[in-house]
Amino acid sequence: MKKLLLALSIAAACAAPLAHAASGAALYQQNCAACHGAQREGAIGPNLADATWVKVKPNKAALAGFIAAGSLTAGMPSFKAILAPADLASIADYLLTPVSAAPAAAASYPELANFTLPPGFSMTVFADKVNAARSMAVSPSGIVYVGSGAAGKVVALVSSKRDNVIDKVVTVAEGLDTPIGVAWLNGALYVGEVSRVIRFDNIDSTYDKSPKVNVLKVSLPSDKWHGGKVIKAGPDGKLYIPVGAPCNVCNKENEPYSKIHRMNPDGSSLEEYARGIRNTVGFAFHPTTGQLWFTDNGRDMLGDNLPSDKLHVAPKAGMHFGFPYCAGGVVPDPEFAAGRKCAEFEEPVAKLGPHVAALGLAFNTGSQFPAQYKNQLFVAEHGSWNRAQKSGYRVALVTLHENKMVSDTVFIDGFIQNGEVVGRPVDIAFLADGSMLVSDDHRGRIYRVTYKAPPAAKK
Numbered sequence: 017m018k019k020l021l022l023a024l025s026i027a028a029a030c031a032a033p034l035a036h037a038a039s040g041a042a043l044y045q046q047n048c049a050a051c052h053g054a055q056r057e058g059a060i061g062p063n064l065a066d067a068t069w070v071k072v073k074p075n076k077a078a079l080a081g082f083i084a085a086g087s088l089t090a091g092m093p094s095f096k097a098i099l100a101p102a103d104l105a106s107i108a109d110y111l112l113t114p115v116s117a118a119p120a121a122a123a124s125y126p127e128l129a130n131f132t133l134p135p136g137f138s139m140t141v142f143a144d145k146v147n148a149a150r151s152m153a154v155s156p157s158g159i160v161y162v163g164s165g166a167a168g169k170v171v172a173l174v175s176s177k178r179d180n181v182i183d184k185v186v187t188v189a190e191g192l193d194t195p196i197g198v199a200w201l202n203g204a205l206y207v208g209e210v211s212r213v214i215r216f217d218n219i220d221s222t223y224d225k226s227p228k229v230n231v232l233k234v235s236l237p238s239d240k241w242h243g244g245k246v247i248k249a250g251p252d253g254k255l256y257i258p259v260g261a262p263c264n265v266c267n268k269e270n271e272p273y274s275k276i277h278r279m280n281p282d283g284s285s286l287e288e289y290a291r292g293i294r295n296t297v298g299f300a301f302h303p304t305t306g307q308l309w310f311t312d313n314g315r316d317m318l319g320d321n322l323p324s325d326k327l328h329v330a331p332k333a334g335m336h337f338g339f340p341y342c343a344g345g346v347v348p349d350p351e352f353a354a355g356r357k358c359a360e361f362e363e364p365v366a367k368l369g370p371h372v373a374a375l376g377l378a379f380n381t382g383s384q385f386p387a388q389y390k391n392q393l394f395v396a397e398h399g400s401w402n403r404a405q406k407s408g409y410r411v412a413l414v415t416l417h418e419n420k421m422v423s424d425t426v427f428i429d430g431f432i433q434n435g436e437v438v439g440r441p442v443d444i445a446f447l448a449d450g451s452m453l454v455s456d457d458h459r460g461r462i463y464r465v466t467y468k469a470p471p472a473a474k475k
């Protein structure tokens with residue numbers, strides 16, 4: 017009955033201005049969610065989740081005034097004739113309440129029960145509503161910075177009590193050009209956009225104060241195709257950044273494309289580090305050797321099973337990994353081989369499978385997981401987009417002995433449940449306590465994987 021009354025009063029609120037204020041949240045769902053998203057995450061209209069608005073000051077009067085007037089030329093309707101002043105005020109109040117990224121009770125995530133991990137491991141939702149979550153960078157003080165693709169934002173996930181419970185999600189910057197890459201170096205956060213690299217200084221103390229954007233003086237191509245740029249700080253103190261091939265397959269070897277470059281943190285001394293790489297969207301440095309490991313996504317249009325995505329190691333500068341001459345490490349490209357043989361190029365350490373879309377990867381250096389996982393490699397497989405039977409959609413564990421693969425097994429399975437995609441893993445990072453984070457740009461979540469030894473089996 018109560019529900020019915022509420023529904024009726026919402027309907028009435030829409031039909032004509034009412035004297036009393038209905039709940040701001042309910043009014044929002046009724047009038048605004050279609051354009052701004054059910055969680056205020058943004059859709060046709062901008063994101064309204066975090067009180068960092070472009071058009072309006074973050075106070076009640078300014079907001080109510082803006083909503084009443086609308087922004088007609090830009091597609092935001094006027095609500096003056098639809099909502100009473102008291103309703104406008106309660107929507108404003110609602111918009112000024114931060115959206116909690118703190119996950120809801122476990123019961124709200126029934127799909128968690130259907131993920132499978134090895135015995136002793138469990139997975140929880142670490143942060144929710146982190147729209148289009150891509151790369152993660154964990155600062156030494158434990159703040160997790162996340163770059164988003166589609167949302168154009170960088171956010172900071174903060175656990176004020178340092179108990180790995182996120183109680184604050186702060187937008188560090190927005191309006192960025194597909195900022196999928198984030199890296200922490202010397203107290204600063206570096207962000208890879210399609211068109212440029214930017215830096216926020218002293219990030220851990222400025223993340224919630226709209227920090228100044230410093231643009232690095234470095235010129236990289238800004239093609240959209242494979243233009244997203246992860247960015248990582250190497251053990252040599254340099255920044256590593258890729259430029260993907262601006263095509264499915266093409267030969268642009270004489271240009272900056274299909275390469276990993278490196279540069280000084282100020283953007284100077286940009287140089288090619290590795291070539292023959294179609295599109296890498298993840299790399300990591302080995303904890304003991306310091307060598308660069310990366311994933312490379314194979315070309316499309318050779319059918320469902322060809323070629324395989326690859327895992328490579330580039331222990332020194334100047335190596336060639338085969339693109340566009342050799343596909344998947346073994347098949348001369350039917351259009352671009354030009355007489356070159358696969359044997360001329362570096363062999364992949366692992367062939368990860370066709371179209372799995374291997375993205376972020378990380379070595380486990382912590383000590384929470386059992387010893388057999390130490391310094392082993394976890395790879396996020398985002399999943400295929402054009403394969404008849406979907407592949408990927410999991411987190412793989414690649415075990416290594418020196419630079420050779422020992423095994424490639426599934427570590428987290430279940431991102432497809434009953435034929436429905438419930439998540440697409442993008443990046444892996446480890447927290448100081450040795451637990452693992454996995455970002456998911458499909459549901460906008462960060463998952464956390466912890467380990468607790470199962471009780472010894474009874475005899």
Ligand code: HEC
Nearest residue numbers: 047048051060061062069070071072083087090091092093
């Ligand atoms: C038909 C789609 C649509 C609906 C419905 C709509 N908006 Fe908007 N809204 C927009 C668009 C588009 C913009 C961007 C306007 C601009 O750039 O000038 C916008 C902008 C805004 C902004 C400014 C955001 C910023 O970053 O400056 C606020 C606040 C806002 N809307 C609140 C609301 C509220 C509250 C409601 C419901 C009462 C609502 N909107 C309903 C489309 C919509």
